Amino acid sequence: MLSEQVRAKTDRELKKYPPDRKQSAVMSALRFVQDEKGWIDTADMADVAAYLGMPQMSVYEVATFYNMYNLKPMGRHTLTVCTNLSCQLVGAMETLNYIKSKLGIGVGEVTADGKFGLREGECQNVCDEAPLFMINNKKTCGHLTKEKIDQILAELDKE
Amino acid sequence: MINIEIDGKHIEVENGCSVIDAAHRLGIYIPHFCYHKKLSIAANCRMCLVQIEKAPKPLPACATPVAEGMKVFTASEQAVKAQKGVMEFLLINHPLDCPICDQGGECELQDLAVGYGGSASRYQEEKRVVLHKDIGPLVAAEEMSRCINCTRCVRFGIEIGGAMELGQAFRGEHAEIMAFMSDTVDSELSGNMIDLCPVGALTSKPFRYSARTWELSRRKSISPHDSLGSNLAVQVKNNRVMRVLPIENEDVNECWLSDKDRFSYEGLNSAERLTKPMIKQGGKWLEVEWQVALEYVANGLRQIAHETGAENIGALATPNSTLEELYLLQKLVRGLGSHNVDFRLRQSDFSADSKQTGAPWLGMAVADINRVDRFLLVGSFLRKDHPLLASRVRQATKAGAQVNLIHSTDDDLLMPIANKEIVSPTEMTTVLAQVLKALATAKQATLDTSVQQIVQSVTPSAIAQAMADSLAGGERVAILLGNFAQQHPQASQLQLLAQHIAALCGATFGFFGEAANSVGGYLAQAVPFADAEHGMNASAMLAAQRKAYILLNVEAELDMQNPQQALAAMGAADMVVALSAYKHHATEYADVLLPITPFTETSGTFISSEGRVQSFKGTVQPLGEARPAWKVLRVLGNMLNIPGFDYNNSEAVRDEVLVGTDLPAKLGNVLHGVSAQAATWDVTGLQRVSDVPIYATDAIVRRAASLQKTRDAATPRALMHSVELKKLNLQSGEMVKLTQEHGSARLSVIADDSLPHGVVRVAAGHAVTAELGAMFGAIMVERA
Ligand code: SF4
Ligand code: FES
Ligand code: FES
Numbered sequence: 001m002l003s004e005q006v007r008a009k010t011d012r013e014l015k016k017y018p019p020d021r022k023q024s025a026v027m028s029a030l031r032f033v034q035d036e037k038g039w040i041d042t043a044d045m046a047d048v049a050a051y052l053g054m055p056q057m058s059v060y061e062v063a064t065f066y067n068m069y070n071l072k073p074m075g076r077h078t079l080t081v082c083t084n085l086s087c088q089l090v091g092a093m094e095t096l097n098y099i100k101s102k103l104g105i106g107v108g109e110v111t112a113d114g115k116f117g118l119r120e121g122e123c124q125n126v127c128d129e130a131p132l133f134m135i136n137n138k139k140t141c142g143h144l145t146k147e148k149i150d151q152i153l154a155e156l157d158k159e
Numbered sequence: 160m161i162n163i164e165i166d167g168k169h170i171e172v173e174n175g176c177s178v179i180d181a182a183h184r185l186g187i188y189i190p191h192f193c194y195h196k197k198l199s200i201a202a203n204c205r206m207c208l209v210q211i212e213k214a215p216k217p218l219p220a221c222a223t224p225v226a227e228g229m230k231v232f233t234a235s236e237q238a239v240k241a242q243k244g245v246m247e248f249l250l251i252n253h254p255l256d257c258p259i260c261d262q263g264g265e266c267e268l269q270d271l272a273v274g275y276g277g278s279a280s281r282y283q284e285e286k287r288v289v290l291h292k293d294i295g296p297l298v299a300a301e302e303m304s305r306c307i308n309c310t311r312c313v314r315f316g317i318e319i320g321g322a323m324e325l326g327q328a329f330r331g332e333h334a335e336i337m338a339f340m341s342d343t344v345d346s347e348l349s350g351n352m353i354d355l356c357p358v359g360a361l362t363s364k365p366f367r368y369s370a371r372t373w374e375l376s377r378r379k380s381i382s383p384h385d386s387l388g389s390n391l392a393v394q395v396k397n398n399r400v401m402r403v404l405p406i407e408n409e410d411v412n413e414c415w416l417s418d419k420d421r422f423s424y425e426g427l428n429s430a431e432r433l434t435k436p437m438i439k440q441g442g443k444w445l446e447v448e449w450q451v452a453l454e455y456v457a458n459g460l461r462q463i464a465h466e467t468g469a470e471n472i473g474a475l476a477t478p479n480s481t482l483e484e485l486y487l488l489q490k491l492v493r494g495l496g497s498h499n500v501d502f503r504l505r506q507s508d509f510s511a512d513s514k515q516t517g518a519p520w521l522g523m524a525v526a527d528i529n530r531v532d533r534f535l536l537v538g539s540f541l542r543k544d545h546p547l548l549a550s551r552v553r554q555a556t557k558a559g560a561q562v563n564l565i566h567s568t569d570d571d572l573l574m575p576i577a578n579k580e581i582v583s584p585t586e587m588t589t590v591l592a593q594v595l596k597a598l599a600t601a602k603q604a605t606l607d608t609s610v611q612q613i614v615q616s617v618t619p620s621a622i623a624q625a626m627a628d629s630l631a632g633g634e635r636v637a638i639l640l641g642n643f644a645q646q647h648p649q650a651s652q653l654q655l656l657a658q659h660i661a662a663l664c665g666a667t668f669g670f671f672g673e674a675a676n677s678v679g680g681y682l683a684q685a686v687p688f689a690d691a692e693h694g695m696n697a698s699a700m701l702a703a704q705r706k707a708y709i710l711l712n713v714e715a716e717l718d719m720q721n722p723q724q725a726l727a728a729m730g731a732a733d734m735v736v737a738l739s740a741y742k743h744h745a746t747e748y749a750d751v752l753l754p755i756t757p758f759t760e761t762s763g764t765f766i767s768s769e770g771r772v773q774s775f776k777g778t779v780q781p782l783g784e785a786r787p788a789w790k791v792l793r794v795l796g797n798m799l800n801i802p803g804f805d806y807n808n809s810e811a812v813r814d815e816v817l818v819g820t821d822l823p824a825k826l827g828n829v830l831h832g833v834s835a836q837a838a839t840w841d842v843t844g845l846q847r848v849s850d851v852p853i854y855a856t857d858a859i860v861r862r863a864a865s866l867q868k869t870r871d872a873a874t875p876r877a878l879m880h881s882v883e884l885k886k887l888n889l890q891s892g893e894m895v896k897l898t899q900e901h902g903s904a905r906l907s908v909i910a911d912d913s914l915p916h917g918v919v920r921v922a923a924g925h926a927v928t929a930e931l932g933a934m935f936g937a938i939m940v941e942r943a
Contacts, residue, residue, distance in 0.1 A: 042340050055317075057326035057339040064328040 002047045006032040023054040026062050030069055039070035067122060068137050075110040075117030077156045080134045083120045086127035095131040095144050163229040178220040178231055179207055189233050190242055190271050192357045193309035194221035198318055204309050208241035209233045217241035246275040251282045254304045262359030264372040289335050295343035296868035297418055298352055299364040306360035308334050312352040320346040321553050321573025345870045347546040347853060350421040365425055365865040366402045375401055378778040381765050382420040383479045383758040384860060386672030387411060387547055388767030389420045393759055393778040400424045400759050400779060410526045417546035419853060419860055426862035433742045433754040434783025444746060456751055457798040459734045460495060463707045469496030473700040476502045476685060476711035477718055478674035479857045481763030483812040485683035487792035488711050494801030498687050498694025502680035505720045509696040510833060511651035513688040517827025518681030521768040522669025529554050533633030534562045537657055539641020542572050543853040545671050563626040565590050567848045568920060569913035578625045583915045584935050585842055588649050588835060591656035593619040597627035598663045609834040610659050616837035636666035642673045648935050652835040669828055672768030679766035682825060683816055701725050707734040711788060714743050714858055716929035723902045723932045738788050741858055754785035757859055761787030762809040770826050774813060842937050848920045849934035855924035875922035878911040887940060894943040897921060899932030905943050
């Protein structure tokens, strides 16, 4: 069952679409699930499917198509480092490698304490701030340097 | 209309037509993979690129609509270069494992690669690997690296099958065809995905690696299962049926086959096949020569007719028997002086006999189902009983048709249902009467006296009213009665009410028909009222036990309305002659087993529910000493000196039945001289609701190994509403003992709140429920 909160938020989305096009809200519904628990389980997808009256496989297609949905637990703070061209030109790979060694995990992995997860991402449309990462797909941190990374990680660690 | 030119040839097509369809009409072939005439356009393979004048780059012919004055070049330098480019891309990740691929020889990718592919690959890098999936016992998805992601299989599921069981997960290079959470594909039409898959990604599990396609000879035949009469290509190697594929017939099965029609052939090669005539002597079965067995039968029948009267002989045949077999059976029985012959084995109400204008039939052409805009479906497990007719109804709903359903179960038909009334069998006439009343009131019509009494006794519910409104608002309305309605103890009342509803809304009215020859049986006169003198019907023959029974293809405990009664009658008879393709339970009660051939080893005719006469030839030689039943009956007729049994071939038998017969005049669903009364049937306590599961309907399919591994063939369970479970203090999942009269069965009971109160749903036609009684009526449930 979707939580009350997810259902309430989804209901609000549903108002934007005709009543016979409930599946239009699938991306939002999946996002709400991820916001709540950090990732999306197949059971959640089945719940979303039931809630929106669409085939389960159809929800699965959407959830696996978009890179920003986490299909496994990714830690409390998921850092998504953009490794597309503009970012690479100004050292995205060094940024990524630094975070890897700092957290002791590889891309797609989570630290043992479950605090940090690391992902590679596509262009975030803010190339002017490169190199950069996003925290939980919500907050962009740009112009990264080693010092800045240390500082951000230290702050997140305290949360 | 729009004028265009393709490769210099001019054609006029309707607005909205695609370039590929226009080209096909001109006989110009455009290479393609994802395009399929029965599916929506996906335009994802890009194989169909063509050059179009004034377009800056090649365009996909499948997704480009025609425009006035358009000039298309399908084989110009630009087009061919584009097509070759696409082919190179498609082959980049393809494993190129044709030598070990089951699709080899009938692969669209292989064929087009010969035409458009390079002779060597320029791609040196690693190829992607897609892991195999287990999607069930029928469709193999073992080599998914071969998939070119055309999504035909996915679109088939959504658009034709009605459920999205497969989908394309992940993206780009990582895209894979799979089922949600490694589920199986359970559609009763799943085999069509194998035909649709243009490569060897989806293959037939039962057929895999058993033959190369070019070793097979292809023979035309007709499906012996449901009443649609699907056209089959039976593929044969070394006198063995290896595989069955559809033959396209737009008016019947289109280009599809149900899984039952496609995979039942495994039952033909079953180890249970009876290949030698056998006689029981001193409690032991002996294999004997045909002559001995037939003489034994002839003598036995003659003796019983002589000593106790011919009316002591009864003959029962399944509606899957051919027209010729059914005709000769009744001719033999009537020649002996008896009129006890019937093929309507699961029917329980025979009060419509000889009160009907003809053989009950669909009332319309199969192809017209797609054009109906209002349906009233009464008592039908539509999806399982008639998979392809269900698909046609589904197509009609896509075009806006409304489906109204009156039934005792609420199985998902995978289509929108406008109004439904799910009631116990005893309440069905009432619901129909309510709909009739609502319609009559709306139309201010006076009702015929035959239905007045019942109509006066009811008040239409809101749902009945909604159904009446729906039906009244249609232009092409169809009232269709399913197998359940035909097997119902008040079948003729249901029919009468439906007939009056149809009359009020100008609807066509008909029956889906249970089996391949449900119409043919009437034409063959295999019914007890075909003559001036009437005999006993299938039910009466068992109730008043006969001294001798002739069974044609019948498995008494599985094919009859009341297996308990059937077995008792067989057990009490002096002589039971079983003509069967299989050694089955008859060994317990029969005296003679005559090995006859299934439909692939004989010529014959089926008349489908729309009244379509389809004859077929044998596709392989009879197995062992088995012989076509029509020949066996011919010899018996001659041995018994019954005149008119010298036919040279089965066509002569068919012609005797059909030549000079005005077939349409012999079909008719209208009842005269029957009246419907309120509450004439009641059951105290729980009542049984039975379906015949899709893979339990007849002897061949019961022995088709792969079909028996599907979910649809799972061991039957007793289903009840949880309210009823609570009353009996039972838990879902518990074992219960079900009792009808003096027989019982042990099954696990499952809560199913979609069922009406007061019923237990228990499948018929299955060994575990064969000890039970009639398919309808009282049933007792207690903790086992
Ligand atoms: S499995 Fe076959 S039909 Fe399905 S997408 Fe792949 S190639 Fe197409
Ligand atoms: S390339 Fe990294 S944000 Fe655009
Ligand atoms: S056939 Fe046109 S894109 Fe596939």
